[in-house]
């Protein structure tokens with residue numbers, strides 16, 4: 001399973017990893033505003049680690065469809081103290097940013113992973129920063145900023161095009177000095193993918209095609225609109241974001257069984273249970289020694 005990739009500074013487990021989300025933003029689609037103050041965001045991150053997050057992903061810029069960009073200074077103000085305090089507490093931290101300067105400051109503050117939803121396209125300095133620091137790097141499939149991505153969600157073969165575009169981006173990053181072993185790939189569910197066209201489900205159904213690229217996969221479907229659409233009520237309205245957690249857990253179980261390296265989720269505990277169920281399911285019970293001991297260890301229990 002996902003443990004054999006050995007990304008520097010990140011935990012290794014014989015199961016799919018859990019990345020818990022802390023959005024230090026007033027406007028993220030699923031939890032905007034809830035953890036906006038640094039103190040609340042730090043507490044939330046520590047809580048997610050206790051709940052079983054292997055990595056805590058800290059982001060200061062909303063990427064919901066239609067969102068406008070925040071300034072670099074504001075993004076730094078939001079995330080830097082949160083990254084620093086979580087890292088100091090022993091949490092493996094990932095920084096969700098498209099800006100090389102923000103990534104650089106976050107890595108200096110202790111982040112072990114740069115999670116760039118633009119796959120290096122939003123900031124030409126990102127590749128160099130990743131190469132120079134040697135930090136792990138999530139390269140997501142992306143076709144443009146939030147205000148323009150939905151109109152770019154035009155595909156004749158969504159799986160083939162996303163796979164080829166990920167390969168091109170990976171080649172470009174490696175061409176600028178990034179070691180391929182630093183890279184984690186992400187098909188970018190919800191980013192230039194339209195629920196009404198089934199793009200997200202097509203990518204999930206063909207997840208095996210992404211393993212052909214030879215890198216670990218991060219899947220981030222938590223609370224996304226394609227789940228809301230799937231669970232629409234009789235009135236035709238999408239299920240609201242905060243009521244999509246059970247569906248998220250189901251998705252986690254399925255992608256963990258299909259070998260995903262990590263899932264990025266808002267509600268950690270049930271997903272942490274789900275990846276353990278998937279690991280036991282895959283191994284046929286051969287390796288049940290770990291249990292949740294890793295979580296107890298970290299929280300000093």
Ligand code: PMM
Nearest residue numbers: 028029030115138140186188189220
């Ligand atoms: N989605 C969001 C934010 N960051 N990072 C990665 N690697 N992949 C994603 O799909 C992704 C991401 C948007 O969701 P949120 O607003 O709930 O954080």
